[in-house]
Amino acid sequence: MKTFATMLGAAAVLLASGSAALCARTDLVVGVVLEPPHLDPTAGAAAAIDEIVYANVFEGLTRIGPNGEVEPALAESWEVSDDGLTYNFKLREGVTFHDGTTFEAEDVKFSLDRARAEDSTNAQKVLFSAIENVEAVDPTTVRVTLKHPQGAFPYNMGWGDAVIVAPESADANKEKPVGTGPFKFDNWAKGASVTISKYADYWGKPVALEKAEFRFIPDAAAAVPALLSGDVQAFTNLQAGDALPQIEADPRFEVVIGATEGETILATNNGKAPFDNLKVRQAIAHALNRDEIILGASSGNGVPIGSHFSPANAAYIDLTDTYPHDVEKAKALLAEAGHPDGFSATLKLPPPPYARQGGEIVASQLREIGIELEIIPVEWAQWLEQVFTNKDYDLSIVSHTEPNDINIYARDDYYFNYNNPAFDAVMEELDATTDPDKRKELFGTAQRIIAEDAVNGFLFQMPKTGVWDAKLEGMWENAPIQANDLTKVRWTD
Structure with missing residues (x-):
């Protein structure tokens, strides 16, 4: 026969277990995969930085939502002038930085002016290139004046590179x-x-x-x-x-x-022989078998791409047939380029499995047309220094995860070493265009130009598993x- 104490003890256990069930872990x-080089999203190109701090630690005037939509963040609302040149941002009240300092309009002015300054180390400085002036009208109002209308301006302010930082702590944000x-x-x-x-x-x-x-x-x-x-x-x-x-x-x-915004590419140094020869790049494009690469580098879940653009974007056009897999055509193009017996080059691969595994497959495919690649594994910090910053490479494999970033092909001194005035002109027109249909048309033109120029080996859109x-x-x-x-x-x- 159970005693009262025994029953009381049992009841206590049941209550405790019930309470535990009600209290979800926190x-x-x-x-x-990757450790970031530092933790300041306004001072580095590594996606690994944003993967930790974006929306969690840092916020911008706007933010990008789970479906790619622009949402209010530190700006609760904004108004645009009829000519598209002036944005008045209404800031949230009662916001503080984690060190207790108050967030206000002067912090926004500091952050945007810092990002667009001549000595700025912001990896996406182009996001701020249309800004003419930033004015702190009052503690909760910021007025941004543009040099020309920019259809993507609220979207650009949602990038990790555009988060708002305080002058008191900005210099220490890396650590x-x-x-x-x-x-x-x-x-x-x-x-x-x-x-x-x-x-x-x-x-x-x-x-x-x-x-x-x-x-x-x-x-x-x-x-x-x-x-x-x-x-x-x-x-x-x-x-x-x-x-x-x-x-x-x-x-x-x-x-x-x-889906991701990660265009996975065989990055090519267009400014270095023999990759400065269009026929060599076309030969490489014909030698690549995307299906094999996708199977080995992304468990078959990647989506083939023929240009630097996400298939999830409404402006995407399928250009995968621009240079279909054709080994004999690739060999013929190499011969026309003056390399009938092929040549040797290096392939620098950062740590992610898609790069290391994909690199082995790419090396095997290019070997079929006479291109012998020396595979050089590098750590992420080495890749950023050697490939991205110093352009000390022949070929590499990397996934560019920034959203709608086809404009990188128009940037001076970018690590692809690509220069095409016709492409630059399209990007300049796109930047000043607000009409959605016209923007879509220009995005299509831009995709075709870099696809036909075979600037890089366009492999696949990285899946998000x-x-x-x-x-x-x-x-x-x-x-x-x-x-x-x-x-x-x-x-x-």
């Missing part, structure tokens, strides 16, 4: 980022992880997570065991390879294949911008 470990977002920076264990936590004084709706850790797992072979063991609860883009079917069959996980605990909700299915936005992520029990 921590999360997210696995990411200790201070933003206005719903999470504040806690710790960066170099080589291991970055930890952020809930900011108690956030101006908007509080986030459900109290703490989140971004753990760096560059080795695909280590990623799957980390997920299966529960050490990591989410990978926003898991490089699972042959293990993906096993994970899909496991009811503990949700697998969502989404999201894998996370089935009890999580609020993770992004697609990646319209290079971000791992945790602001609406929560555990369901």
Whole structure:
């Protein structure tokens, strides 16, 4: 016969377990492939920076939503003059930076002026090139005057490169980022992880997570065991390879294949012989078998592309048949270019599996036409220094994850070393065009020019293979911008 004490103890256990069931966990470990070189999105080109801090730690006047739409952020609203030259942004009140300083119009002026300054280190300085003047009208109003109408201006202000920073903390943001977002920076264990936590004084709706850790797992072979063991609860883009079917069959996980803005390319140094010869680049384009590359580099989930443009964009045109796979045609073009026996070159590959695995396949395909590639694996920091900054490379493989970034082909001194005045003219007209139909037409023209010039080997649009605990909700299915936005992520029990 049970005693009263026994029954009371049992009731206490039931109450405790019931309370535990009602209290969903509030921590999360997210696995990411690359460690960022630093944590200031206004001072670096690495997507790995935004993948941690965008929308979580830093905010801009606007933000890009999960479907690529422009949403209010630190600006609750804005008005545009009839001539399209003046934007009046109404700022939110009661906003503070994580160090307690007040956010106001002068911070916006500081950030935009800093980004467009002559000595700016902003990797996307072109986003601010149309700005003529920035005026802090009063603490909650900013007036931005443009040199010419720019149809994409509110969208541009939603990039990670356009987040608002404070003059008091801007210089230290690389190591200790201070933003206005719903999470504040806690710790960066170099080589291991970055930890952020809930900011108690956030101006908007509080986030459900109290703490989140971004753990760096560059080795695909280590990623799957980390997920299966529960050490990591989410990978926003898991490089699972042959293990993906096993994970899909496991009811503990949700697998969502989404779209990204990541144009994966065989980056080519157009300013270096023999790649400055159009026929050589055309030969390479004909030698590439996208289906084989996609199968080996993205588990068959990538979408073939023939130019630097996302298939998810309404202005996309299919140019994959511009240079169809044709080994004999490729050999003939090489001979016409003066290389009947081929040549040797280098292929520098950053750490992501799509690059390392894809590089092996590309090297094999180019070997068929007589091009012998020496594969040189490099770490991410080396890639940024050698390839992106110093242009010390022949070929490389990388995924450009910035949204709508076809304008990079018009930038002076960009690492492709591509120069085409006709393309530059299209970009200049596009920048000043607000009519949606005309913009779509110009985007099509731009795609055709770089496709026909075979500027790079256009391979595939990177899929977003999201894998996370089935009890999580609020993770992004697609990646319209290079971000791992945790602001609406929560555990369901």
